[in-house]
């Protein structure tokens with residue numbers, strides 16, 4: 134863990150006698166390793182470390198009795214702050230339905246998250262509807278329908294359409310017709326570098342003018358996290374991030390990286406495969422995890 | 426990436442950043458750069474281009490493996506078991522491997538042993554019909570091991586050369602799910618009279634350091650004879666496999682480069698090293 138690495142550094146330094154300002158670099162080296170091993174993006178890690186150095190020097194950490202503990206406290210507070218302390222707050226539409234679009238890379242967990250969101254919203258007293266706008270993946274529509282049935286939530290689907298924008302438009306109309314107050318759109322996984330598919334997503338957004346555009350990202354994502362988040366954000370103006378598969382043992386540096394580079398709030402984390410496995414994001418808990 | 430001509434400390438810093446940004450584990454980056462410095466000294470390399478080429482060769486060398494070929498059993502059917510964490514690309518990879526085998530004139534049975542996830546069987550059925558493979562399936566919620574057993578029995582009875590078994594995605598940290606996978610392995614062994622011919626870990630190319638944890642756990646519980654790295658048509662460079670190869674010695678068999686049945690390439694260490702250093 135980082136705590137033991139830092140105390141190891143302190144132990145070594147203390148043997149050499151009085152600590153000096155340049156000894157801060159020894160701590161920073163351990164922090165860099167910890168962040169990279171946690172999948173924090175390199176550029177984000179460098180910025181973060183620069184900030185830690187600033188505070189370590191400014192707060193005369195070297196003069197403290199236990200500089201390793203002091204540095205750890207600084208890191209924890211900076212991390213928690215960066216991860217964001219905003220509570221989960223949806224952008225409810227003044228005129229229903231509130232429209233939520235889920236997007237992201239292939240296999241990131243969008244379809245399952247759509248169902249999980251519906252369950253969460255129902256607990257908040259909402260009456261959601263799901264829309265199957267992935268017309269590309271084999272049995273994607275069936276997958277959402279099966280999930281919808283399992284959580285007693287209507288699913289708008291068109292098995293014959295090849296036009297996701299048209300399905301989206303009709304889903305919204307149907308949603309209003311049935312007096313459902315939230316529409317959750319599942320979309321096909323796509324690469325952030327796939328121009329036609331990113332354009333398709335932008336077209337869905339133009340058509341629906343959604344209240345929320347949420348990137349569903351795999352919490353095990355490595356160094357490409359910032360590239361992925363930045364491209365989706367610049368094309369769509371994301372309103373938030375959801376990280377799936379946090380029930381594994383990934384350290385989750387992608388969470389810090391995507392949050393840092395977009396400034397968008399982390400709304401939820403997926404904690405399992407079941408439709409009730411979705412939790413509002415808790416920055417403090419995640420900060421601990423990233424530090425190992 | 427390397428515009429400068431001379432070989433200096435800045436060059437090595439740039440290379441360190443490039444490897445790190447490719448998801449190569451920290452310890453492995455250090456070890457690679459150490460070997461590289463040795464090469465630069467021994468071969469008296471003076472030009473950044475030569476150093477770049479040496480680095481590519483260093484990476485390729487670490488990944489090259491004679492066992493990257495797909496195994497073929499002496500006694501049919503050859504059984505390939507696919508497993509890995511959720512959403513890695515197992516089901517789609519099976520469609521791709523089936524297509525590849527059928528293009529070689531083989532007959533293939535797909536075993537729909539993901540009996541858990543919504544529409545998993547539907548998804549594999551569509552792939553089976555698209556590539557022209559047969560499928561053995563059961564009711565959703567059924568015993569996955571029984572599906573694999575039935576598929577092997579059918580293949581033996583009808584002289585079909587290959588069984589490709591799909592399994593449900595699972596986190597390697599979930600003991601009960603890992604025991605379920607282990608049971609699938611044991612039942613396969615019972616049906617076949619030997620272990621599955623390939624135990625293939627499917628790994629999402631976007632994954633960071635957790636890829637190594639996944640490989641460790643699946644290797645510990647099941648044994649892993651090969652890795653398939655998917656989604657390399659995206660921007661990730663898959664450097665975590667250098668960590669897997671270094672600590673576990675598992676060869677990479679294929680890479681996935683898209684969502685169509687033809688989007689599968691046999692692993693090529695030089696191409697992989699080239700792409701990693703992009």
Ligand SMILES: Nc1nc2c(ncn2[C@@H]2O[C@H](COP(=O)(O)OP(=O)(O)OP(=O)(O)O)[C@@H](O)[C@H]2O)c(=O)[nH]1
Nearest residue numbers: 239240241242243244245322378403404405511512
């Ligand atoms: N363990 C775990 N599995 C998850 C979580 N979220 C989703 N999954 C699983 O991840 C896999 C992929 O989920 P999907 O919902 O199909 O992903 P997707 O983004 O819709 O995939 P595409 O439509 O192909 O892009 C499935 O096996 C899900 O059950 C999570 O939080 N934890």
Ligand SMILES: Nc1nc2c(ncn2[C@@H]2O[C@H](COP(=O)(O)OP(=O)(O)OP(=O)(O)O)[C@@H](O)[C@H]2O)c(=O)[nH]1
Nearest residue numbers: 239240511512513514515516517594656681682683
């Ligand atoms: N771009 C790209 N997408 C891929 C590749 N391989 C698989 N996919 C996509 O990734 C998504 C998930 O693929 P699946 O085959 O369903 O993954 P899985 O491991 O079977 O998922 P679970 O069974 O839910 O655990 C699908 O949208 C696939 O089309 C690849 O090499 N490149």
Ligand SMILES: [Mg+2]
Nearest residue numbers: 243244267273
């Ligand atoms: Mg989906």
Ligand SMILES: [Mg+2]
Nearest residue numbers: 515516539545
């Ligand atoms: Mg599957």
